[in-house]
Amino acid sequence: MSHDPTVNAGDIARLAGVGRAAVSNWRRRHDDFPHPVGGTANQPLFSLRQVESWLRRYGKSYQVSLGDRVWQRLKAAGDLRLGELVAQAGVLLTRHAQALASSPAPGNYAVDGPGQDGERPHAGDGAPHAAGGDPGVERAAEGARAVDEPVGLDPELAELILELAGQHGPLTAYEFLCERYLEAHSRQLSVTRDDVAELMVRLVSPDGATILDPACGVGTLLLAPARSVHGQDGGERRMPARMLGQELSETSAAITASRLRLRGIEATVAAGDSMRHDGFAGERADAVVCDPPFNERAWGYEELTGDPRWEHGLPPRGEPELAWVQHCLTHVKPRGLVAILMPPAAASRKAGRRIRANLLRAGALRAVVALPGSDLWLLRRPAAGERPPSDVLILDATADLSLVEPAWQAYLEDRSDQTVRIIDLLADEVDMTPARHQRRDDVGRAFAEARDRFLAAAAVPPDLKVLEQPLDQPATTLGDLIKEGLVTSAQAPPKMAADGGDIPVLTTDDVLNGTSPSGLTSTQQGLVAIRPGDVVASYSAVRVMADDGAVLGPHLTLYRVDAGRLDPDFLAGFLRAAGGRVTTGSSRFDVRRTRLPRLSLRDQQAYGAAFRQLAVLEDALRETAVLGQTLIRLGLDGLADGHLHPPAHGLTP
Numbered sequence: 001m002s003h004d005p006t007v008n009a010g011d012i013a014r015l016a017g018v019g020r021a022a023v024s025n026w027r028r029r030h031d032d033f034p035h036p037v038g039g040t041a042n043q044p045l046f047s048l049r050q051v052e053s054w055l056r057r058y059g060k061s062y063q064v065s066l067g068d069r070v071w072q073r074l075k076a077a078g079d080l081r082l083g084e085l086v087a088q089a090g091v092l093l094t095r096h097a098q099a100l101a102s103s104p105a106p107g108n109y110a111v112d113g114p115g116q117d118g119e120r121p122h123a124g125d126g127a128p129h130a131a132g133g134d135p136g137v138e139r140a141a142e143g144a145r146a147v148d149e150p151v152g153l154d155p156e157l158a159e160l161i162l163e164l165a166g167q168h169g170p171l172t173a174y175e176f177l178c179e180r181y182l183e184a185h186s187r188q189l190s191v192t193r194d195d196v197a198e199l200m201v202r203l204v205s206p207d208g209a210t211i212l213d214p215a216c217g218v219g220t221l222l223l224a225p226a227r228s229v230h231g232q233d234g235g236e237r238r239m240p241a242r243m244l245g246q247e248l249s250e251t252s253a254a255i256t257a258s259r260l261r262l263r264g265i266e267a268t269v270a271a272g273d274s275m276r277h278d279g280f281a282g283e284r285a286d287a288v289v290c291d292p293p294f295n296e297r298a299w300g301y302e303e304l305t306g307d308p309r310w311e312h313g314l315p316p317r318g319e320p321e322l323a324w325v326q327h328c329l330t331h332v333k334p335r336g337l338v339a340i341l342m343p344p345a346a347a348s349r350k351a352g353r354r355i356r357a358n359l360l361r362a363g364a365l366r367a368v369v370a371l372p373g374s375d376l377w378l379l380r381r382p383a384a385g386e387r388p389p390s391d392v393l394i395l396d397a398t399a400d401l402s403l404v405e406p407a408w409q410a411y412l413e414d415r416s417d418q419t420v421r422i423i424d425l426l427a428d429e430v431d432m433t434p435a436r437h438q439r440r441d442d443v444g445r446a447f448a449e450a451r452d453r454f455l456a457a458a459a460v461p462p463d464l465k466v467l468e469q470p471l472d473q474p475a476t477t478l479g480d481l482i483k484e485g486l487v488t489s490a491q492a493p494p495k496m497a498a499d500g501g502d503i504p505v506l507t508t509d510d511v512l513n514g515t516s517p518s519g520l521t522s523t524q525q526g527l528v529a530i531r532p533g534d535v536v537a538s539y540s541a542v543r544v545m546a547d548d549g550a551v552l553g554p555h556l557t558l559y560r561v562d563a564g565r566l567d568p569d570f571l572a573g574f575l576r577a578a579g580g581r582v583t584t585g586s587s588r589f590d591v592r593r594t595r596l597p598r599l600s601l602r603d604q605q606a607y608g609a610a611f612r613q614l615a616v617l618e619d620a621l622r623e624t625a626v627l628g629q630t631l632i633r634l635g636l637d638g639l640a641d642g643h644l645h646p647p648a649h650g651l652t653p
Contacts, residue, residue, distance in 0.1 A: 008044070066167065274327060371397060393419050398626065444643040511543045
């Protein structure tokens with residue numbers, strides 16, 4: 001690599017354990033502060049080596065973790081090559097993991113061991129097939145090609161990546177890099193929510209199935225089975241037998257392949273346009289999951305007019321999502337299921353009416369479920385001679401995803417009360433918008449319940465005094481508090497067993513969303529039991545625990561305070577203010593440099609109460625945002641159809 005790693009002002013503040021204002025101050029006051037080497041006037045970039053030299057010269061403490069050093073070296077290539085280098089790092093780490101697996105030594109990470117998320121990889125040969133060696137890809141149409149890139153990394157960078165893998169294992173090291181990559185390109189990369197991805201897989205994928213995602217992105221849906229090895233009832237689910245994926249972006253396809261292979265999952269990933277160059281032509285999986293690109297007009301309408309995939313009708317030019325629906329159906333076995341995310345408008349657009357009707361008549365479209373931001377369509381490929389159903393499940397689950405699985409199971413067992421007769425839909429506009437099919441006799445009751453929940457969830461901000469000048473208080477750091485014995489810290493094992501255990505695990509998503517522990521594991525060395533009052537931090541959230549009975553999950557750090565001298569909410573609030581960004585083995589900033597004022601326990605508790613009230617307000621806003629949308633929709637429906645009325649003069653119930 002020809003140029004040095006670079007950092008922005010925020011990176012410098014994080015490395016030095018100060019605020020961004022301090023960095024701006026240094027630039028103004030010190031003529032010898034490094035000059036920008038790139039970026040823009042508003043977002044300048046500085047040479048990491050020059051910044052380190054300057055910090056040392058002025059005696060300012062700083063810490064660049066190995067993970068940060070690797071990431072900065074990758075970033076030095078610029079945004080255009082960043083994804084390519086992350087993909088090449090995946091190839092390097094995959095080969096490294098396979099080499100370790102072939103000659104394991106004590107303390108080495110083996111590719112067939114438990115993965116980072118607690119999953120147990122497929123118990124096969126431990127070396128997933130490269131796409132080029134798979135018969136399904138040999139039959140791929142011209143234009144789709146196998147993903148198995150040579151490693152073209154700078155030797156020094158490759159050595160750093162392998163050193164990171166030596167500390168934390170190849171999988172954990174690569175997920176760290178992928179996480180940073182996704183954050184850096186969050187506006188360009190569309191990633192399915194983890195809870196939605198896991199729900200989709202649970203709904204359609206039987207144990208040990210072959211799963212295909214024809215628009216796999218960076219692998220979120222294909223990784224979902226590894227995150228949900230345990231069924232909703234706590235029962236064990238077997239890993240899929242094989243994963244198939246295709247992605248237009250060669251970089252994203254390569255990243256997906258490495259993420260799967262590092263988990264020991266048998267995977268075949270092709271790069272290419274699924275519509276024009278189907279990488280799995282003629283192949284049928286047990287289940288298909290898909291989060292396709294929405295509103296993509298250049299999907300190949302002109303070239304694909306006579307394509308045999310359009311069994312239910314040629315998709316209109318402006319309805320590319322209906323092309324993806326039929327593409328998915330052609331790739332699932334008879335009686336196999338498809339879960340695909342769709343834009344809400346696809347349930348009612350006039351242009352797609354004929355195809356929706358044909359899907360219903362054939363018995364292919366079985367459910368439309370409203371989720372936050374999109375609809376989930378569940379389809380089933382009819383078997384020859386199979387009689388189509390007489391009704392379809394239409395459900396609004398925007399306020400509660402937990403409604404979906406019981407409702408789907410009830411529908412499959414022919415005992416659902418949330419269905420709509422297909423004949424009624426065909427006689428109308430074939431409008432399958434879930435809000436339209438809310439049971440009318442339930443609107444008033446549902447509105448009252450939603451209103452009560454909305455009001456109950458509301459919270460008020462703390463009554464904080466505004467000061468003309470900030471308080472000048474003596475300060476300390478978290479590191480000093482740990483040295484003084486006021487705080488102890490602990491981290492969970494980076495890999496946790498998921499072999500039928502029943503020990504609840506607090507995950508990073510649980511901390512972020514304020515939910516109960518959702519993971520499970522079995523007894524193993526190094527588990528960290530959580531107690532009430534413990535402060536748990538992830539890279540993006542901090543939470544004070546109220547209950548015990550669970551253990552700490554991967555990528556979380558636990559801080560336990562001496563309650564007689566330090567208030568946990570006080571500590572949690574300042575951690576959140578500093579960023580609360582902690583990951584296993586590497587950190588976005590040195591959390592031990594988080595500054596806190598030295599106060600009496602009584603004053604700490606006053607701060608803690610205010611921080612706690614802000615946390616309650618944040619949870620309330622998250623909940624009321626969802627409830628508010630439900631309340632508005634139910635109010636509109638109820639007022640329009642007469643089940644609700646305003647308390648105006650002259651109106652009677």
